[in-house]
Amino acid sequence: MDKKxxxxxxxxxxxxxxxxxxxxxxxVATSQKEFTQIYPKAGWVEHDAMEIWGTQSGxxxxxxxxxxxxxxxxxxxxxxxxxxxxxxxxxxxxxxVYNAIVWQCRRTANICDxxxxxxxxxxxxxxxxxxxxxxxxxxxxxxxLDNVEGAREKAENxxxxxxxxxxxxxxxxxxxxxxxxxxxxASRTMLYNIKELKWDEKILAELGIxxxxxxxxxxxxxxxxxxxxxxxxxxxxxxxxxxxxQQAALFGQACFSPGMAKNTxxxxxxxxxxxxxxxxxxxxxxxxxxxxxxxxxxxxxxEGSIFVAGASVQWLRDELKIIRDAQDSEYLATxxxxxxxxxxxxxxxxxxxxxxxxxARGTIVGLxxxxxxxxxxxxxxxxxxxxxxDVLEAMQEDSGITLQALKVDGGAVANNFLMQFQxxxxxxxxxxxxxxxTTALGAAYLAGLAVGFWKSxxxxxxxxxxxxxxxxxxxxxxxxxxxxxxxxxxxRSRDWEQE
Ligand SMILES: Nc1ncnc2c1ncn2[C@@H]1O[C@H](COP(=O)(O)OP(=O)(O)O)[C@@H](O)[C@H]1O
Ligand SMILES: O=P(O)(O)OC[C@H](O)CO
Numbered sequence: 001m002d003k004k005x006x007x008x009x010x011x012x013x014x015x016x017x018x019x020x021x022x023x024x025x026x027x028v029a030t031s032q033k034e035f036t037q038i039y040p041k042a043g044w045v046e047h048d049a050m051e052i053w054g055t056q057s058g059x060x061x062x063x064x065x066x067x068x069x070x071x072x073x074x075x076x077x078x079x080x081x082x083x084x085x086x087x088x089x090x091x092x093x094x095x096x097v098y099n100a101i102v103w104q105c106r107r108t109a110n111i112c113d114x115x116x117x118x119x120x121x122x123x124x125x126x127x128x129x130x131x132x133x134x135x136x137x138x139x140x141x142x143x144x145l146d147n148v149e150g151a152r153e154k155a156e157n158x159x160x161x162x163x164x165x166x167x168x169x170x171x172x173x174x175x176x177x178x179x180x181x182x183x184x185x186a187s188r189t190m191l192y193n194i195k196e197l198k199w200d201e202k203i204l205a206e207l208g209i210x211x212x213x214x215x216x217x218x219x220x221x222x223x224x225x226x227x228x229x230x231x232x233x234x235x236x237x238x239x240x241x242x243x244x245x246q247q248a249a250l251f252g253q254a255c256f257s258p259g260m261a262k263n264t265x266x267x268x269x270x271x272x273x274x275x276x277x278x279x280x281x282x283x284x285x286x287x288x289x290x291x292x293x294x295x296x297x298x299x300x301x302x303e304g305s306i307f308v309a310g311a312s313v314q315w316l317r318d319e320l321k322i323i324r325d326a327q328d329s330e331y332l333a334t335x336x337x338x339x340x341x342x343x344x345x346x347x348x349x350x351x352x353x354x355x356x357x358x359x360a361r362g363t364i365v366g367l368x369x370x371x372x373x374x375x376x377x378x379x380x381x382x383x384x385x386x387x388x389x390d391v392l393e394a395m396q397e398d399s400g401i402t403l404q405a406l407k408v409d410g411g412a413v414a415n416n417f418l419m420q421f422q423x424x425x426x427x428x429x430x431x432x433x434x435x436x437x438t439t440a441l442g443a444a445y446l447a448g449l450a451v452g453f454w455k456s457x458x459x460x461x462x463x464x465x466x467x468x469x470x471x472x473x474x475x476x477x478x479x480x481x482x483x484x485x486x487x488x489x490x491x492r493s494r495d496w497e498q499e
Contacts, residue, residue: 003075006448007063007237008440009056011081011165012245013102013267014314016055018063019440020074023453025463027437029067031059038099043106043349043497046099049087052165053172057231064232071235077173077227078447080439081165082267083188083244086140088213089168090154091161094176098148100165101140104268104307104349108139109358115139120206127193127200129279129288131356135305136190137164142207155210162213164188166242170224173239178225181215183298184247187290192217194290195279197298219293220247221446241446245439246270247291250301252442253407253433254461261395261403263388264439265412268352269309271391272301273399284394285354294446302398304353304391309384310412312346316380322373330417333378341366342379343489350497354394355490363493366485381415385422386486392426405429405469409438416470424474425483434467
């Protein structure tokens, strides 16, 4: 049977998605399911790893059925995932010993403080490219070993294994045959030495994590194994690519040359710039990370990680209940001419780049008696654009490159008000491509390249098509005044949580 499609599995923070792409890189069918967000305490975030597997395998089967495509027509599967989120499971039973600890979770802030107090910050930055923060997987693994009864003993006996969501999905898709990750995901653990390309023994020892728990690190475009015969009605489909969702989006946006950058607006917002085969350290609060391993080499990226972007729109919808749907935010924001001096700093889980403040918390400032729900909605959307300016400035400083245009993608780029305000506040053109599911597309490209479905990155670059460009039209003085208000608001949010 002709293999005409690639199936991409995009396991995000709030939903599991399966998308089928054709040879033109166009979406043929999509299936998506949201899953439970678990908040056991303030600042803690968990997912049920079995629910993640259940929803992800469910949407994969569903998308094939609804599109009327047989599993035998799928040339390969590509995996992309929310990064850093940590699963530890028993390799004999396949059962997680604890809920997945999500990248946003702040419970390990004290473990991070301890690493800093022991003087490890510089070593970790130089060797993993990361700042010491509860964001990354390493301290989450330690927390599980320290807090789940019997876990440390089992881990030391070699019974427990660790993985981010890519590893967890590949393990389940192959029914426990394959325990791997790719370079991009490994680089988010704070356990992987991105210069020497190996697990870092010193950090593992400092955190007390047995090396036997760790997956084998592989290129991002390679056949890791095949799906178990029972998963997709008898077909053994090659699993041929994997990358963390932000790196996959960089690939899907065809940012293949040094200096090319994209910003993805999902739950959080993540700006990545390709820096080629060079490890570029940051002096301005960004991360250095592995973009991918492809064609026998690894490439690096600079990253600005913003923890809360679209999630703040979900907060307006689910907690404040002032919008019914994320897309209502655009209509409400445009009903007022400005935010009336209101700033929302959505530091619900602390602040990521460039501030790295685990103790910052959400703040609303500038309220007056005339402040309306519309102003709050507008200020929330504007906060996404301001945070992006914070990281763009850091990135231009670190790379020495002034961006002429920014490629954007992710769920929230559907919001035209946000995109226009983004361009205005940056003073940079914002380019939205036709396919905004760039994360899934990047994973599809990685898998397709591994099995010869696509031949080269050049072939892929030619498929990138712009849908709409937004051009900056705000005058300089007004723009700078608004931005300086944001900087003052951020200061108010900092160092708040005292636990
Ligand atoms: N029209 C919109 N305006 C603003 N935010 C939106 C809009 N549509 C979706 N979003 C936000 O985008 C996010 C979903 O984007 P998605 O790329 O699917 O995220 P993730 O992969 O993190 O789950 C949600 O947080 C949602 O609130
Ligand atoms: O689920 P997303 O798309 O918000 O991505 C989450 C990031 O991978 C966290 O690092």
